[in-house]
Amino acid sequence: xxxxxxxxxxxxxxxxxxxxxxxxxxxxxxxxxxxxxxxxxxxxxxxxxxxxxxxxxxxxxxxxxxxxxxxxxxxxxxxxxxxxxxxxxxxxxxxxxxxxxxxxxxxxxxxxxxxxxxxxxxxxxxxxxxxxxxxxxxxxxxxxxxxxxxxxxxxxxxxxxxxxxxxxxxxxxxxxxxxxxxxxxxxxxxxxxxxxxxxxxxxxxxxxxxxxxxxxxxxxxxxxxxxxxxxxxxxxxxxxxxxxxxxxxxxxxxxxxxxxxxxxxxxxxxxxxxxxxxxxxxxxxxxxxxxxxxxxxxxxxxxxxxxxxxxxxxxxxxxxxxxxxxxxxxxxxxxxxxxxxxxxxxxxxxxxxxxxxxxxxxxxxxxxxxxxxxxxxxxxxxxxxxxxxxxxxxxxxxxxxxxxxxxxxxxxxxxxxxxxxxxxxxxxxxxxxxxxxxxxxxxxxxxxxxxxxxxxxxxxxxxxxxxxxxxxxxxxxxxxxxxxxxxxxxxxxxxxxxxxxxxxxxxxxxxxxxxxxxxxxxxxxxxxxxxxxxxxxxxxxxxxxx
Numbered sequence: 066x067x068x069x070x071x072x073x074x075x076x077x078x079x080x081x082x083x084x085x086x087x088x089x090x091x092x093x094x095x096x097x098x099x100x101x102x103x104x105x106x107x108x109x110x111x112x113x114x115x116x117x118x119x120x121x122x123x124x125x126x127x128x129x130x131x132x133x134x135x136x137x138x139x140x141x142x143x144x145x146x147x148x149x150x151x152x153x154x155x156x157x158x159x160x161x162x163x164x165x166x167x168x169x170x171x172x173x174x175x176x177x178x179x180x181x182x183x184x185x186x187x188x189x190x191x192x193x194x195x196x197x198x199x200x201x202x203x204x205x206x207x208x209x210x211x212x213x214x215x216x217x218x219x220x221x222x223x224x225x226x227x228x229x230x231x232x233x234x235x236x237x238x239x240x241x242x243x244x245x246x247x248x249x250x251x252x253x254x255x256x257x258x259x260x261x262x263x264x265x266x267x268x269x270x271x272x273x274x275x276x277x278x279x280x281x282x283x284x285x286x287x288x289x290x291x292x293x294x295x296x297x298x299x300x301x302x303x304x305x306x307x308x309x310x311x312x313x314x315x316x317x318x319x320x321x322x323x324x325x326x327x328x329x330x331x332x333x334x335x336x337x338x339x340x341x342x343x344x345x346x347x348x349x350x351x352x353x354x355x356x357x358x359x360x361x362x363x364x365x366x367x368x369x370x371x372x373x374x375x376x377x378x379x380x381x382x383x384x385x386x387x388x389x390x391x392x393x394x395x396x397x398x399x400x401x402x403x404x405x406x407x408x409x410x411x412x413x414x415x416x417x418x419x420x421x422x423x424x425x426x427x428x429x430x431x432x433x434x435x436x437x438x439x440x441x442x443x444x445x446x447x448x449x450x451x452x453x454x455x456x457x458x459x460x461x462x463x464x465x466x467x468x469x470x471x472x473x474x475x476x477x478x479x480x481x482x483x484x485x486x487x488x489x490x491x492x493x494x495x496x497x498x499x500x501x502x503x504x505x506x507x508x509x510x511x512x513x514x515x516x517x518x519x520x521x522x523x524x525x526x527x528x529x530x531x532x533x534x535x536x537x538x539x540x541x542x543x544x545x546x547x548x549x550x551x552x553x554x555x556x557x558x559x560x561x562x563x564x565x566x567x568x569x570x571x572x573x574x575x576x577x578x579x580x581x582x583x584x585x586x587x588x589x590x591x592x593x594x595x596x597x598x599x600x601x602x603x604x605x606x607x608x609x610x611x
Contacts, residue, residue, distance in 0.1 A: 473507020
């Protein structure tokens with residue numbers, strides 16, 4: 066044993082054990098997030114329970130079984146007894162006021178696992194899901210279909226309603242939104258000309274003509290939207306009998322989709338699973354982010370990270386080249402290196418405070434005074450936005466890129482530099498054409514680490530650009546297409562907001578896991594792209610390295 070310790074083999078076993086535990090923890094975390102997140106999209110069976118209330122009356126409960134736990138009860142004789150409790154998603158929030166409720170299994174009367182055929186689940190644009198039995202479909206006050214053919218008729222009407230809602234959303238967001246954007250640009254152009262004392266009669270007439278043309282287009286599109294809303298209102302309604310025998314009238318225009326989970330086979334549930342993922346990825350959020358999709362957050366996250374990568378790479382590489390190739394070794398350089406290393410340990414919220422004070426108030430305020438004074442007091446860049454968020458995150462991840470690039474530069478053999486100089490190239494030409502290309506794999510490694518950190522940080526973004534609900538995407542079809550001054554949504558902030566600010570905690574939990582899984586997948590995707598580029602660069606410059 067003494068010889069075994071002297072050989073240092075215990076350190077090998079210790080290292081291998083630490084790596085194994087780390088791998089197990091990482092994969093365990095990913096598996097837990099994946100299970101909790103993906104189960105959110107599965108069509109859960111709907112159970113029916115009859116329970117005895119405290120006053121002795123019977124109550125009928127219909128809903129999805131989401132969780133169980135044991136709760137301790139102290140009986141009259143002092144004995145402590147553990148009784149299972151079920152967490153049921155009963156929906157119908159407009160009737161019950163809550164989506165979830167715990168029921169005590171000791172209060173359940175009769176069978177405990179009744180799967181009632183024909184139970185219909187309706188996802189609405191507001192007030193969450195409805196659980197009940199489809200009774201009939203009404204249109205213009207008359208019964209259009211009863212229980213025999215209600216499902217087929219309702220499916221057809223829901224498809225029509227979905228198409229109408231999609232057309233309304235396109236007209237309101239893209240077409241009318243684009244017209245409003247152009248009208249706002251005309252207003253700013255007029256203010257700009259007035260500030261320069263160049264608002265002549267000809268310019269006024271030209272702006273008035275353009276404005277009249279846009280207003281006419283706005284009126285035309287608005288009339289189309291009104292007609293579509295009228296058609297949507299005339300689709301009728303679905304009548305369901307919910308638990309307790311009460312009839313609930315659900316307007317078809319408010320129905321996103323409906324399904325009967327207890328009647329679905331395994332293949333239909335798989336199809337429903339992928340359909341739900343599609344809704345999650347492509348829809349806009351609803352109900353204060355607790356329902357619907359996360360498309361704006363996906364677009365905001367990817368746009369911010371890509372912009373951050375574009376900003377941080379040249380800053381980090383130039384700084385690393387100067388410190389490695391040009392700066393003379395001495396006290397000042399050592400202090401700079403120590404400062405950069407320590408900068409990586411500064412809490413991220415401090416970067417947010419710095420970004421708010423320096424980028425937003427000082428730089429952004431100065432830009433507004435110099436170039437957008439005509440728009441004041443409404444700030445253009447003197448308010449949190451996409452550009453300041455990307456710059457703050459670039460500053461936060463700058464030490465990673467600098468250190469990684471320096472490591473790469475230090476590994477380039479000195480003989481290559483001397484060979485370049487001996488052939489008559491200048492120092493800058495040697496660096497740009499020989500040294501820097503060979504260091505690109507190390508630069509890409511730093512960029513990968515920077516992307517991973519920037520995509521997951523939330524605290525600084527809350528101060529410099531992220532909002533709960535952004536009125537418009539940072540990228541659209543209006544010039545200049547990427548709007549650096551706009552606020553945006555972010556998946557990390559979406560997780561924080563839904564998980565910690567939502568009043569409906571149980572309803573938000575699956576969405577938190579699903580969004581976390583999506584954020585991890587986006588980070589992995591961005592990293593895989595960067596790793597692929599790095600490997601190709603490594604192969605490209607392998608011959609020079611040898």
